[in-house]
Amino acid sequence: MVVDYKKIDLFGKQFLQRVVIEPPFDFAFPTAEQACFLYMRNGEMQFQFQDAHTDIPANHALLLNCIHPGKQIKDINNSDGEIVIVTFHPDILKKIYEKELPVIFQKNSQISNQSNSRVNNDFLIQKYIEGLLFYFENPSMVNDEILILKLKEIILLLSQTSNASTIQVILSQLFSPTTYTIKHIVEANLFSQINVEELAERTNLSLSSFKREFKKLYNDSPASYIKNKKLERAAELLIISNERITDIAFDCGFNDLANFTKSFHDKFGHTPTDYRIKMRD
CATH class of the missing domain: 2.60.120.810 (Jelly Rolls)
Structure with missing residues (x-):
């Protein structure tokens, strides 16, 4: 009242x-x-x-x-x-x-x-x-x-x-009322260091609604899909560039080298260093 x-x-x-x-x-x-x-x-x-x-x-x-x-x-x-x-x-x-x-x-x-x-x-x-x-x-x-x-x-x-x-x-938005699709926002933020909650905010959806719509689009959870895309990008950079592994991890959205190394090994069966040597050989 x-x-x-x-x-x-x-x-x-x-x-x-x-x-x-x-x-x-x-x-x-x-x-x-x-x-x-x-x-x-x-x-x-x-x-x-x-x-x-x-x-x-x-x-x-x-x-x-x-x-x-x-x-x-x-x-x-x-x-x-x-x-x-x-x-x-x-x-x-x-x-x-x-x-x-x-x-x-x-x-x-x-x-x-x-x-x-x-x-x-x-x-x-x-x-x-x-x-x-x-x-x-x-x-x-x-x-x-x-x-x-x-x-x-x-x-x-x-x-x-x-x-x-x-x-x-x-x-x-008062002067440029552009509306982006969920896919557009996800792809634009794949390698940034924002979490799923912040990504949901950028789509202007609640976390539960964002996860539901994401599942419809990608048939995967946001955390799993984004992590895999980051690791795949890191694998590409390890082969085609001479950047330090720490820099590659950061560029792909990982802010912890130990977590990046473990996640990379879980997916590819090699540490980032061994993967670079193996693929170049």
Whole structure:
């Protein structure tokens, strides 16, 4: 239940919201061409999409692109909560950045459909939210110039967080709404050092849904298929290149040489060194 609600508009559109809630609370996001930054100032919420969920504790935030239906937040600890929401509208962003959009809204090289990400506690973002509270309590002091500065400020802060590359993927969808197939995403990330959970996030599916769809495509589990592809690539490089075995292991997505050596021996019956000598002879 909503106990208190305040909002501030920018150019006639909802920009800032402060919502105080008490349990039970459940809110479904409508499909819209916008992105939202939700900061959990007090309490704890759970974000749900399909059959996956993410817990957002106090002083943490969630960034999501709202173009996909079926997303909702709900309380999980039966205590009062306070959420501050900043909304990104594509037309407003184009208006305030007349010459060129910031890099964080431009598509990068990462092949991903990910549309939401938790933003961990950050001191500067926390201070930014505290600054917004002043304007909710003093709406007469708000004007468009101040709001434009606050919008640019949160964009700058998000671009400097530890997961800025993921944030860029999410925000760039506002202007480059490309959707990749699961196969495209899997093949593009075969030799990177990301785990199956992160790969599922990039497909914008829950882990269970990703594994189910993967099985349909490849008739194998993600872990098994990806490991075999990495080992096959390593075997090729051992024959055609003079790279050190450590470098080959790293290039193929292994970050532990002992694990690589054991896995390689299990598959090919030889250590990487012996395999290189045998195949070259």
